[in-house]
Amino acid sequence: MSPSQKKRFAIVALIITGVSAATFFAIMSMQSSFEYFRTPTQINQDGFDEKQTYRLAGLVRKGSVNRLEDGVTQHFGITDCESDVTIQYTGILPDLFREGQAIVTIGKFSTSNLEQRSENGPLLIASQVLAKHDENYVPNEAADAIMLQQANKCDDAEGAVDY
Amino acid sequence: MNPLTIIWNFLSNTYHRLGSPREFYTISLYTTPVFGFLFLVLSLFGTYFGLFVAPADYQQGDSFRILFVHVPVAWMSLFVYVVMATAGAIGLIWRMKMAFVVTICSAPIGAAFTALALLTGSIWGKPIWGTYWVWDARLTSELILLFLYFGIMAVYYAFEERKTAEKATALLSVVGVVIVPIIHYSVEWWSSLHQGPTVFAEGGPKMPPEMLLPLAFMAIGFMFFYGYALFLSMQARVLDNERKSRWVKEIVSGKTN
Numbered sequence: 001m002s003p004s005q006k007k008r009f010a011i012v013a014l015i016i017t018g019v020s021a022a023t024f025f026a027i028m029s030m031q032s033s034f035e036y037f038r039t040p041t042q043i044n045q046d047g048f049d050e051k052q053t054y055r056l057a058g059l060v061r062k063g064s065v066n067r068l069e070d071g072v073t074q075h076f077g078i079t080d081c082e083s084d085v086t087i088q089y090t091g092i093l094p095d096l097f098r099e100g101q102a103i104v105t106i107g108k109f110s111t112s113n114l115e116q117r118s119e120n121g122p123l124l125i126a127s128q129v130l131a132k133h134d135e136n137y138v139p140n141e142a143a144d145a146i147m148l149q150q151a152n153k154c155d156d157a158e159g160a161v162d163y
Numbered sequence: 164m165n166p167l168t169i170i171w172n173f174l175s176n177t178y179h180r181l182g183s184p185r186e187f188y189t190i191s192l193y194t195t196p197v198f199g200f201l202f203l204v205l206s207l208f209g210t211y212f213g214l215f216v217a218p219a220d221y222q223q224g225d226s227f228r229i230l231f232v233h234v235p236v237a238w239m240s241l242f243v244y245v246v247m248a249t250a251g252a253i254g255l256i257w258r259m260k261m262a263f264v265v266t267i268c269s270a271p272i273g274a275a276f277t278a279l280a281l282l283t284g285s286i287w288g289k290p291i292w293g294t295y296w297v298w299d300a301r302l303t304s305e306l307i308l309l310f311l312y313f314g315i316m317a318v319y320y321a322f323e324e325r326k327t328a329e330k331a332t333a334l335l336s337v338v339g340v341v342i343v344p345i346i347h348y349s350v351e352w353w354s355s356l357h358q359g360p361t362v363f364a365e366g367g368p369k370m371p372p373e374m375l376l377p378l379a380f381m382a383i384g385f386m387f388f389y390g391y392a393l394f395l396s397m398q399a400r401v402l403d404n405e406r407k408s409r410w411v412k413e414i415v416s417g418k419t420n
Contacts, residue, residue, distance in 0.1 A: 035353050035354045095290065137371070139374075140221055
């Protein structure tokens with residue numbers, strides 16, 4: 001390389017290093033705001049603000065889904081296998097909704113229905129329920145086995161699971 | 164001479180020949196149709212195997228098949244950016260004419276791949292997630308990539324003088340390359356609605372071979388499409404850039420070279 005090429009090489013390298021460093025520090029200082037959702041354990045540990053809208057994700061807890069008498073409102077628990085939050089949602093659930101499926105719920109925590117706060121954690125009144133499918137793609141024939149395995153995921157989990 | 168030296172000499176020779184607009188033009192007349200043909204063959208195979216041979220997914224059923232378009236175009240949106248920024252750096256350091264042409268011609272192709280990735284993702288998201296769009300880290304960073312491509316295109320056309328425009332465009336593409344690792348790792352660094360990596364996951368692909376095969380066909384096919392579109396676009400730009408030289412005048416006036 002000629003001297004002027006070396007100089008320009010150094011400038012380009014410097015620009016890339018500088019921009020990467022600046023981006024790195026910017027991201028590190030805003031780390032938590034890039035998170036899309038919180039987990040039930042975070043809510044149960046840190047508490048919540050009734051006025052704030054939360055995005056909360058967890059696995060649909062086995063045996064927790066029940067429909068209220070009005071026919072369109074559902075109650076179910078979501079869990080990270082360590083702690084739970086109960087969700088109340090009026091509307092159509094995503095097709096992928098089932099026991100053991102990871103879902104994201106968006107809504108506010110209830111303060112009025114204190115009697116509904118059971119041992120299954122605080123009650124979130126969801127305005128939206130989204131399905132978060134994972135990165136595994138499996139042929140249809142194995143569907144029953146893998147769904148059963150997912151529904152029982154918490155049975156042999158030690159501590160909080162990722163989803 | 165040992166074979167490695169022969170290969171190296173061939174590559175080095177080709178690289179230097181491609182550095183000349185005229186040589187590039189001649190070579191590309193032969194390679195462009197080959198790229199287009201390979202794209203057609205590979206993507207037809209990929210489409211057939213993806214739609215008819217690969218089994219349906221256990222939870223998403225047949226709707227997961229949009230993956231065979233969504234995933235390759237999303238990979239390409241990043242791949243094109245890396246090529247564009249690398250060419251930009253080469254152009255800035257070695258003042259190589261053709262490197263700037265690669266950068267400028269890649270931007271609209273990359274923007275198209277990014278827009279397709281966002282569009283197919285959105286179409287896939289509605290039935291499976293239950294929403295067209297969320298502001299999670301992956302989707303937002305990919306949207307920023309689209310605007311970055313638009314910005315790079317806009318910078319080139321904002322300058323009267325071509326050499327200034329080329330340098331400014333190359334510089335912006337080099338600065339923006341930091342978005343590539345952010346998009347790639349966004350699903351691992353932060354929680355998101357978008358799934359984590361399936362193919363380049365730790366411990367191997369989380370997908371059976373009969374789904375992986377059509378995906379590979381499509382991915383390599385789209386890579387040839389990029390080569391095809393890039394070379395076509397570069398041919399036009401080279402003719403325009405070199406319109407005052409004799410060889411271009413001869414081509415334009417219909418004389419064969």
